Amino acid sequence: MKRFFQSLQAKYMVLILVALFLFQAAYLLVAMLAMGFEEDISGEKSKNDSDPNQIEEKWHADAEELESASKETIRNHFSEWKKKYPNASMFWVDGKGTLMEQLDVKGNLPANWTPAFTAKFIKERYGGDPFTVISFIGGDEKNGFIVLEIPRDLFLPPMVQVTEKYGILLGAGLFLIISLFIIVSFLFFRGIRKRLLHLQEAMERRDIDNLPIKIDVQKIDEIGQLEQKFNEMILELKESKQREQEEEQLRRELIANLSHDLRTPLTKINAQTYSIAKENLSPEGKQAIKALETSIVNIDRLIENLMSYTLLMASKHRQELIELDVVRFVRESMASWYPAFEKEGFEVIIELEPFEEKWQADPMWMGRIFDNILQNVLRHAKDGLYLEVATESTDEYDAIVFIDHGKGLKNRSVEKGAGIGLSIVDMMVRGMKLEWGIESGEEGTMIKILRIH
Missing domain, CATH: 1.10.287 (Helix Hairpins)
Structure with missing residues (x-):
C-alpha cells in the first residue's frame, strides 16, 4: 500500500x-x-404574487377601487406598489392627456399625450420589455390612466x-x-x-570502460523503480565486463603458454627431421620427410599468427609508424617469396610503379600483412597457379593489388587456418589508418591495400 x-x-x-x-x-x-x-x-x-398575470389583474383591480383621481390618492397608490416592487416605475396621465404624476420613470415622458402617441406607446409596450400594465382610474377613462412598468428580468428563474x-x-x-x-x-x-530525459542522458553517458553511468534515485515511484533497475543493470554490466576481462586475460596467458609449449617440441621435431633427412632414405622416405618439414613450417606460422592475433586483440602488439617506400618494400618481399611460388609452379607477374608519396606504416606490420596475403595465395590458390602483384593510383587513393586465379574464398581448400591470417591483416591495416578491400569469386581473388589521399 x-x-x-x-x-x-x-x-x-x-x-x-x-x-x-x-x-x-x-x-x-x-x-x-x-x-x-x-x-x-x-x-x-x-406578500404579493409576482406572477405577471396576477400582477396585471391586481393592478387593474386596485385601479378600479381608487375613489378619486387626485394627486394624493395616486401618490399613495404608487407608494404602496413601490413597497411591493422596488424596481417598478409608475406614472399617471389624466383624462385630458396631461402627465400628472410619475415615479422612478426611466427616460423622458411627454407632458401632453395625444391619442396617436398613446396608441403608439401601447403598441410598443405590448409584449415587450419592460412588462407594462395600463389601467383606467376608477374604471372611467375620464379620470385618465395609470401605468405600471416592471423589468421582465425580474420574472426569470x-x-x-x-x-x-x-x-x-x-x-x-x-x-x-x-x-x-x-x-x-x-x-x-x-x-x-x-526525469525521463535525465534518465535518457544517463544512458548516453559513458565511463572509461564505455559503460553507462549510474543515476541518483530521488523518488520511489515508477520512474524511480526504473532508475533502480537501470543502476542494477549497470552493476551487472560492470560485473560482466570484469569477468570478460579476467577471462580474456586467462585466454591470452593460455595462448602464450600454449604457443611456448608447442614451439619447444616443434623445435625438437624439426631437429630430428633434419637428422633423419641426412640418412640414406628411399624415395618414399624422402617424400615423407619433405611433407613433414612443410607441416612443421605451417604449424610454426600458425603459432606465430595466433600469437600476433592475441597481442592485437589486447592492443599490446608494438607499432612504430615511419615513412615507408611501400613499393620498394613490396619488391623486397616478393624477392624473398619468389622461390616458393616458382617451386610450386606459379606464374608470377609483378607490375609495380612508384607512388608520389610515401606511406606512414610500420615495416614489421606491413611485412606481416604481405606475408599473410602471400601465404594465403600459396596455400589456397594452387589450382590457378597465378599471382599478380601490381600498383594502382587514382586521385582518391594509392593501392597495392594482389590477384590470384584460385577457386575463391567461398570454396574450401585442403589447407586449413586461413581465417586468422586475414583477421590479422584486417586489424593491422586498420591499426595503421589504412584501408583494404577484397573481392573473391570462382575465377579468383583480388585484395587491395589502400592509402586514401
Whole structure:
C-alpha cells in the first residue's frame, strides 16, 4: 500500500480528485446563490404574487377601487406598489392627456399625450420589455390612466438571474479553476518528462570502460523503480565486463603458454627431421620427410599468427609508424617469396610503379600483412597457379593489388587456418589508418591495400 501511495498513478489520482472537488465547490456556490435568490423571491411571493398575470389583474383591480383621481390618492397608490416592487416605475396621465404624476420613470415622458402617441406607446409596450400594465382610474377613462412598468428580468428563474448577475464572476472562477488544473497537470507531466530525459542522458553517458553511468534515485515511484533497475543493470554490466576481462586475460596467458609449449617440441621435431633427412632414405622416405618439414613450417606460422592475433586483440602488439617506400618494400618481399611460388609452379607477374608519396606504416606490420596475403595465395590458390602483384593510383587513393586465379574464398581448400591470417591483416591495416578491400569469386581473388589521399 505504501508503494501505491508513492506511485505516479496515486499522485495523478489526487490531482484529479482535487480538480473534481473544486468543480463541485463551484457548483455548490452557484446553487447557494440561486437558492438565496429563490428565497428572496419566494418571500416576496408570500406578500404579493409576482406572477405577471396576477400582477396585471391586481393592478387593474386596485385601479378600479381608487375613489378619486387626485394627486394624493395616486401618490399613495404608487407608494404602496413601490413597497411591493422596488424596481417598478409608475406614472399617471389624466383624462385630458396631461402627465400628472410619475415615479422612478426611466427616460423622458411627454407632458401632453395625444391619442396617436398613446396608441403608439401601447403598441410598443405590448409584449415587450419592460412588462407594462395600463389601467383606467376608477374604471372611467375620464379620470385618465395609470401605468405600471416592471423589468421582465425580474420574472426569470433564479438560476438565470444568478447567471446574469454573477455571470462574469462565475465565468472567471471557472476559468481560474480550469487554468489551475491545466497548470498543475503541466507541471506534473513536465516533472515526469524531465526525469525521463535525465534518465535518457544517463544512458548516453559513458565511463572509461564505455559503460553507462549510474543515476541518483530521488523518488520511489515508477520512474524511480526504473532508475533502480537501470543502476542494477549497470552493476551487472560492470560485473560482466570484469569477468570478460579476467577471462580474456586467462585466454591470452593460455595462448602464450600454449604457443611456448608447442614451439619447444616443434623445435625438437624439426631437429630430428633434419637428422633423419641426412640418412640414406628411399624415395618414399624422402617424400615423407619433405611433407613433414612443410607441416612443421605451417604449424610454426600458425603459432606465430595466433600469437600476433592475441597481442592485437589486447592492443599490446608494438607499432612504430615511419615513412615507408611501400613499393620498394613490396619488391623486397616478393624477392624473398619468389622461390616458393616458382617451386610450386606459379606464374608470377609483378607490375609495380612508384607512388608520389610515401606511406606512414610500420615495416614489421606491413611485412606481416604481405606475408599473410602471400601465404594465403600459396596455400589456397594452387589450382590457378597465378599471382599478380601490381600498383594502382587514382586521385582518391594509392593501392597495392594482389590477384590470384584460385577457386575463391567461398570454396574450401585442403589447407586449413586461413581465417586468422586475414583477421590479422584486417586489424593491422586498420591499426595503421589504412584501408583494404577484397573481392573473391570462382575465377579468383583480388585484395587491395589502400592509402586514401
